[in-house]
């Protein structure tokens with residue numbers, strides 16, 4: 001009872017404007033995430049599965065399949081039972097990309113917004129919309145909480161999203177490389193890329209649920225960079241290449257190294273989260289790099305790999321760790 005009252009109070013505080021000090025707002029009117037035992041009313045699971053399969057992470061196919069966002073349940077329906085919840089920008093920003101051809105993506109109609117948060121270029125993505133607000137186009141500015149579309153169930157998957165499972169698929173992402181489209185053309189020849197730099201391979205997600213909870217816990221003390229740096233590292237990889245785009249894009253994730261500052265940067269050590277997100281990077285001098293191979297796996301956190309096995313970054317061959325195809329692609333793209 002006490003817990004419920006306490007959670008209810010937090011919900012009220014969040015709804016009352018204290019959230020203005022925090023970078024991200026919930027994208028729909030569904031606030032159940034902050035209510036005691038509200039998860040079941042906040043998340044939509046996959047057909048026949050519990051609500052946890054609507055969370056971010058290794059939540060599908062027995063932990064082997066990655067769900068890169070939150071599936072947020074609708075709370076408003078019309079007389080025919082179709083969802084009509086307004087979908088709102090979760091922070092001020094600009095429209096980066098709109099897909100209004102649902103047949104082109106398993107995300108259906110979707111919109112991507114670009115934000116600047118604590119010095120980070122961050123992207124939020126809103127998918128399965130029944131419609132993107134008419135007139136909205138790439139480059140337009142939107143304010144926090146502004147309506148950008150309507151919650152729906154569009155998708156190009158063979159099995160349609162049923163009426164009762166209508167939801168907003170919501171992501172918070174960092175973008176790997178602005179030259180993704182060129183990289184794709186060169187490396188994935190013959191594979192269609194309808195979405196330019198906003199192809200899923202170029203977006204690395206962070207857990208919005210964990211972020212919302214951390215914001216609620218820390219209030220004004222929340223710092224986006226600190227949140228990213230605190231994510232568990234699954235693999236430490238060193239790459240003999242000084243042209244790490246990520247280090248330029250996200251300097252707040254770069255750790256200082258006096259040796260490299262003195263001798264010059266010859267490569268980078270990357271601390272990769274389970275999904276490949278480089279959460280900490282350290283420049284390395286030539287004198288610190290051992291062996292001659294371009295990429296070396298220094299360490300794999302076996303407990304984290306067991307907990308979150310769906311990233312498909314590394315596997316063990318005999319006694320040593322090797323990058324999987326996805327890991328190789330990611331490293332390649334990070335230095336392209």
Ligand SMILES: [Zn+2]
Pocket residue numbers: 067069070071169170
């Ligand atoms: Zn989803």
